[in-house]
Amino acid sequence: MESIASNLNRIREQIGTLSVKAGREPSDVRLIAVSKTKPARLVREAFDAGQIEFGESYVQEFLEKRDDPLLQGLPLQWHFIGHLQSNKIRSIAGKVALVHGIDRLSTAAELSRRSMQQNLHTEFLLEVNTSGEQTKYGISPDVLLSEAEKIFKLPNIALRGLMTIASPDTDLARKEFRELRNLLEALKKNAPDPTLLTELSMGMSQDFESAIEEGATIIRIGTAIFGWR
Template structure:
């Protein structure tokens, strides 16, 4: 066991402890929240080390980098999440290769994933990314246009809508993000009624604000820096 391996495992364990505490405060079970370790720009060797300590879910942002890692780590029993911005012309590389795509924000992208998944004979699970704070520099469908996008996605057999994702503005105090997380939960509840189907997942919360996210109902938290340390420059 190397020091690096121990350090990664210890960091992940501390995150899980904080995650479990937040879940219990909200009257939830720790196992209802999945820790997605965001491994973008970190080497495949770090993923292999952390997987050896029981981490299952890993989040990647860049198609080419992620595909190379998946090939190198094909022997591992892990689940890959695509969490970054995705152009529709790259959807063909993503459909069928990820457990979950968190960042669908347009009909065009959903259709591209549907088309590729259908050609492979699979169904790709997706989340709709919502830009609740309407930040111009961030991806995501507007709150206003979310119901229409959700309805159109429901007509596509190659994708399965299972929930929502958001990225709040940065706040020095993580409590500042709480209203955004609460709003995403409310939007999910309204969509479930509109669509007449359960949407089990809320992907929200990162290193700096995952505690209020869990308290507000997150089922997937995306933690990178606190586990892997600072990302190397791309």
């Protein structure tokens, strides 16, 4: 089995090649190493190989990992990429660089409330269900603009862009990535400050190539770095 360091190097090379091919700068695409279900020692191994940003999906696991002695004092940037329930927001407020999984107005409102209580400024993405699958979370594309209009007014939080989990079918995934990019452009037209809307979090181990070609600024890679869960 290849090492985490060699896996990271390979993916970084792919990001560079794909970005240039798409007429983009490699630095425009951020790699989030999805470390959910993986122990702190593997996060440390990835950090030692130059990886700074990590994605977690389960609140309790994230909190335990964040406090692990192996990771203390390291300049890690944590992203919460899983579905986030309102009652869990207080546990992660102020502890993550970016929240990816806000999928409704009520959750955004709770994120705002907790941020106000703790005098925080919290950045987040809206998750959009581009595939239409009932098993997936996310705001429907049809109501995104109207919901975002209300979310823009909430204090102490800043919407930075959109996130999606695409269909397993690669052809469908590409169409969904393109749709998310178009939705972000539409959102910018209604935003109080469109310059804040810079992020498209889309693409995972099996489909990040097409995501980069369709404009992803954040890709979330787990299996291709850490192996199967």
